[in-house]
Amino acid sequence: MDPMEYVIGVDLGTSAVKVLLVDRNGRVKADCSESYPLYHDRSGYSEQNPEDWVGKTLAALKKLIQKSGVRPDAVKGLSFSGQMHGLVLLDEQARPLRRAILWNDTRTSEECREIEAVIGKDSLLAICKNRALEGFTLPKLLWVKKHEPDLYKRARVFLLPKDYVRFRLTGQIAMDYSDAAGTLLLDIAKKVWSSDLLEKLGLDSHICPPLVESEAFVGTIRPEVAEETGLSTTTKVFAGGADNACGAVGAGVLSEGKTMCSIGTSGVVLSYESTGERVFSGEVHYFNHAKPGAYYLMGVTLAAGYSLDWFRSTFDGDISFGELVKQAVGVPVGARGLLFTPYLVGERTPHADGDIRGSFIGIDASHTKWEFARAVIEGITFSLHESIEILKQSGKSVESVVSIGGGAKSGEWLQIQADVFDAAVVKLKNEQGPGMGAAMIAACGCGWFDSLEECAAAFVQVGQVIQPRPESVEQYRQLFAVYRDVYENTRALSRQLKEFRK
CATH class of the missing domain: 3.30.420.40 (ATPase, nucleotide binding domain)
Structure with a gap:
């Protein structure tokens, strides 16, 4: 193998985009980030301009190539991790009709109740595996239809944040299953848009984009993007996944018994799930994984x-x-x-x-x-x-937890996690979060590995294991x-x- 080949992971977060250049051994050659603004025009509103994402992603990629000094044709693949749920509406010319409505926008409480009344809570859980919450994409679509009907009539398709940036890099429109699962429109087990939900809520089916696996090849870098960033038009682009799914990939949570705790601004407990057939009562989120055919359960602490x-x-x-x-x-x-x-x-x-x-x-x-x-x-x-207790009550074994994010930077806090969870807590050697997961998806897409598990065995290394103390437990x-x-x-x-x- 030629070690002088690379992939790029693009992590489109809520406050900034981070890009990682990773070699065939999982080493980070270079990284860059660029921030962009949030708009809170009214209480409960949270929006961003999709063009800010595109401009800052291009700027970060340009800096990454310049900083690393690698040849453009040495970058074989690129993939994405992205903030979930945000609504990007495009017109017939594939231009954004309005700012994106983000995951942390809370204006849609009325629409959530409407969804539950029309569909029924049990039916919604059977199809989407999740309750109607303000963060999801479907309530945002209904809000635009109700409050901005002229814009809705002009809408050709909706995308999620990373999918819009990827479209601008490749010219191809698609959405992967892990991000589609967070829209509240996907039949999680069947992996298709729910015609039942669309029909009953009066939404046009054409507005839903084509669905693909996270490792799917979705195009190459457009010539004008290559010229602006220094990338090559031969660089392959792969669909990527939702930020939490990519975080799980980057932490090696790719088989039964694997659990992750991520403490950033919010906190996430995520556990691998091999089947899409179980029905929960909505206490935890239930989404498709970036790994083909897999799922994950997730609990969220909003202010961690x-x-x-x-x-x-x-x-x-x-x-x-x-x-x-x-x-x-x-x-x-x-x-x-x-x-x-x-x-x-x-x-x-x-x-x-x-x-x-x-x-x-x-x-x-x-x-x-x-x-x-x-x-x-x-x-x-x-x-x-x-969240861990809910996982245990569902039959999950939680003997160890991979801890990532800000909460993993303190050895003292890792010990508290081990004692509270009554489980061994694993700290990774070189934890890069969802961006590394995106890079791993690109590595598999390029054929460097036969599976994400094989990639994780090479890229994800344990740095420390903290055991719980019985008295503190x-x-x-x-x-x-x-x-x-x-x-x-x-x-x-x-x-x-x-x-x-x-």
């Missing part, structure tokens, strides 16, 4: 790392993240009787409650800011553990029981306080 960042910036903005965690772990398990629930922006798993808000319970005059910091870290981890088991009672006992109070938050 965000809660710690909020605490730091609000109460001690000068301290670094690392120092904050170091001081917090000097406090005993249980933060001397102080509990925190990380519901700063509502919660997703297991409660799906947009009105609930966070709490500190058990404040004592002896508590310092370090007890509060410890309680925040433990509360975030308890919230993630709720028992203490956290008792504290977790108290933590779970806080939601039910504060839910009504949060609703009463809602009008004062305006």
Whole structure:
């Protein structure tokens, strides 16, 4: 094998695009990122300009090629990871009709209730495996149809964020199954757009793009893009996947028994699932994997790392993240009787409650800011553990958890995860998140490996394994029981306080 061949993983996030240049041994040769703005024109609105994604992706790719100094024809393949659920509507000329409505836009509560009323909650779970939530794409489509009918009539097709950028690079329109699963329009088990949902909700079937596997070859780099970025027109482009699916690929979560915990702004617990036939009651998300024929279960904590960042910036903005965690772990398990629930922006798993808000319970005059910091870290981890408990109750074995994201950068926090989860926690040697998953999809698409599992064996390496401490496990088991009672006992109070938050 010629080691001087490369693939590129493009990770289109909510705040920035990150690009990775990876060689045949899984080593990162170079990386670059470019940020773009978010627009919040009204409360609950969250939008981005699709042209910002395209412009910044092209700029990042150009810098990547210049920084690495590799020959354009040495880049054999490119693939994508992308923020899920965002609605991009294109007209007959394949131009965006409006800004994209993002995953964290919450304007569609009325449309969610409409979907449940027309389709029925049980039927929706049977087809899509998920409840109607504001983040998904279908409610956004219905909102545009209702509130911007002239735009909807002009719509030729809808895409998700990474699919639009990929279209601009290749000229080909498609959507992979892992991202389509997050639209609430895909029949998850059959892997087709649901004609039943489209018909009953009065949506045109032509608006849905062609469906492909994540490893599918979807075109080559257009000449004008090659000229602008320094890439070659011979570079093959593969469909890619949803950010969480690609994160799972990059963490090697590709077989039964594999579970991942990702702590970024939000937090995700994700577990591999081999079948699309099971029906859950909606406590966890159930999506198609980037691995062909596979699925995954996922629980979400909306304000994971965000809660710690909020605490730091609000109460001690000068301290670094690392120092904050170091001081917090000097406090005993249980933060001397102080509990925190990380519901700063509502919660997703297991409660799906947009009105609930966070709490500190058990404040004592002896508590310092370090007890509060410890309680925040433990509360975030308890919230993630709720998802792990759901997985266990469904029959999943969770003996070890691969931890990625900001929460994996602290050895102390990794230990807390191991103790709360009562499972070995694995830290990777060179964790690059969803961008590495996208690069691995490109590597398989290029034929470097016969499967994503084979690629993961070469690319994904364990750096450290943290074992749970029995004494702390028992203490956290008792504290977790108290933590779970806080939601039910504060839910009504949060609703009463809602009008004062305006």
